Each structure stands twice: as structure tokens, then as C-alpha cells.
Amino acid sequence: MKKIILLLLTCPTVLLAQEKYNISGKMAGVNAQAKIFLIYDIGTQHITDSAAIKDGEFKLFGQVSTITQATLVMDHTGSGIQGIISSPSPDVIPVFLEQGTIKVSVSDSLSKGKISGTKTNDDYALYKAIAKPINDSLKALNIAYNAAPAEKKNSEEFIAELQRKQIVIQQQAKDMNSRFITGHPDSYVGLQVIKDALNQELYPDAVYLQAQFSKLSKYLRESKTGLSCQRYLDQLTTVAIGAIAPDFAQPDTNGKPVKLSSFRGQYVLIDFWASWCGPCRKENPNLVKAYQKYRGKNFTILSVSLDQSGKKDDWLNAIHSDRLNWNHLSDLKSWGNAAALLYGVRAIPQNLLIDPSGKIIAKNIFGDDLQNKLAELLGKI
Helix, strand or coil, rough: CCCCCCCCCCCCCCCCCEEEEEEEEEEEECCCCCCEEEEEECCCEEEEEEEECCCCCCEEEEECCCCEEEEHHHHHCCCCCHHCCCCCCEEEEEEEECCCCEEEEEEHHHHHHHEECHHHHHHHHHHHHHHHHHHHHHHHHHHHHHCHHHHHHCHHHHHHHHHHHHHHHHHHHHHHHHHHHHHHHCHHHHHHHHHHHHHCCCCHHHHHHHHCCCCCHHHHCCCCHHHHHHHHHHHHHCCCCCCCCCCCCEEEEECCEEHHHHHHEEEEEEHHHHHHHHHHHHHHHHHHHHHHHHHHEEEEEEEEEEEEECCHHHHHHHHHHHCCCCEEEECHHHHCCCCHHHHHEEEEEEEEEEECCCEEECCCHHHHHHHHHHHHHHCCC
């Protein structure tokens, strides 16, 4: 059974040129002790600034080298930033630090406030308004799943119905993003929508994202953020469906190097996983079922583990415990695994199905989808 994964639409983080920002805020009905905090990151450095609220107004100003996403945090009682950010529902709102005066207008809570006055913040407000119906639909789907009794969550019909709705909503989100980027080719928001998809989605659609990236202005495509996105898109293209799977070699459980190309002539499921990965371990029984069904029909599995140095026993114990009786490889470098880097793997479990010629014919097929694909290729048993 597939795990339901719902990603809300998010927006910009980091962009281009020396930016002097001024934040001017107005709010009503705040306590005398109330304070505003501004937090953001520059590389590995975490920055925190603050301002007192006097007569319902506050001001913050500074300079950043590039347009930068930050967060405004409302401290209603003067308790301090640490207690606020660790609370389950802090009163916060995103803001983009850039050249100009950024206006913050708040009536009851900061999270319901409005930010305007500069191009990126105005673009973001527009994007949020357009994305709201889609985000509301995703939230409703999550609420329906979380509110369901345990027996219903185990119902294949219930999960299948939620997944059908999820697919429709995700397509609506893609269409919306495409329209926004087409209509705003010079907007930093469009560029960051693409970057967020590359960084936050479990299995980014490289073909779709490349098409959207190509709509952006040359200025954005050639920015630092744009070039970084293009490098990752190029990498994902090398492992897209229809491409020949890049060859690699890694040690097996006995330390002997094994090459992917040595399996040419067979259908091979390359499975990226790790002993510590809960979703991977939950998917393993499905892999066992597929292997037992089709191993006599020119099919095998090649698992690549993202376990780390010093944890080899955990890897071997998981293989034994889950009865994974096929080929296993790992350089024990965790997320630095050379094969995972080659294939652009940023989330696990992840898999690719390779045909006998070495061509990638499917990606990230789990549960019934894997069984159905193998039955299509190798016949039902």
C-alpha cells in the first residue's frame, strides 16, 4: 500500500545582488511586552534581529547580499525567541529581504498579516492567493486521512480514493505553477518554485521542471540559484525514463566490487534504501514478493544501501531480518554514497527499473505499481 505524501506549495528562499531592506510594520492591540523577531540564514550562519513595538509600529532594516527569504516572528508576551520557535503554532509570516521598503500590516495575528511594497513580496502575495485553493484541498485531504479510524486507514479502497484525489490536486498545482511562471518569467518566485520542487519533492519530475525553468528570463536562469537548479536538472535528465542507466560499481556485503553493467541482459530493479529508513523497511516485503515471483523470469534486484561507516552490521542484519536474498551493494557513505549522488537521490526509498539493454523504463514504482509493471513485462504468475 502506498504511503500518502502531501506537499503544500511553498515559495522562495534565496536569490541575487546587494539589497538594502527596510521593514515597516503596523499592528493593533499588542501587549506592551510584545516584540518582533526577524530570523534568516546566510549560508551556515543563522541571523536573528529584533525590534520593539512602539505605539503599534516597528521598524527593522539591514542589508543582505542577495534577495533572501526570512521569517518574522511575533513574541506576544516578551518570553523570547527560543520559546516561540519551539512552540507547536508560532505566530510567524515569511518575508523576502530585498531593496526597498517592505510594509507589514497586521490586524489580529502576524500569520494573517499582509506584506507588500517590493516586487518579490508582491509576487509572493499573488502566488499565495492563487495557490490557496490548492493548499486548502491538500489540507482537507490530510485532515480526512488523519481523522479516519485505524481500520479505515488500512482499507485499500480508502487509500486508493485519497490517492486519486491527491493526483488530481497535484496536477492542478503543476498547471497553476506553469501558468504563474509563464505569466511572470522575471519573478524570483517562479525560480524558487522550481528550486523548492527540486529540493522538497521526493521524486522531482525533471522533464516538467526543465520545461518550466526554460520559461524563466535569462537573468534568472543565469543567476547563482538558477545555475544550481540547472545542474541538478541536468543530473536528473541523465537518469530519466528512456536514458541508459549510468554504470557504477560498489562493494557487496563481502567487500567485492560489483558493477551494474554486469547485470546486462536482465531486468534489474535498482533499489536505494537503508537499514535505518522506516519506509524502506516497510516496502521490503513487496520487494521480496516481486523477487520470489519473477527471479526465474530474467529479473533481479540490486539494492544500494545508504548506511554509513561503522554501521555495516546494521545493514547486514536488516538484509537477513527482512530476507532480502539478492545482490546488495554499499560504500557505507550514507547520503554521500557515490551511486546515490550519481543518480541524484535525495530521498529513499527510491528505485529504477532497467531493461535488459540497460535502459531505464520506470522509476519509483512501489507496492501494487511494482507488481503490475512486472506482470506487464514478464507475465502474470
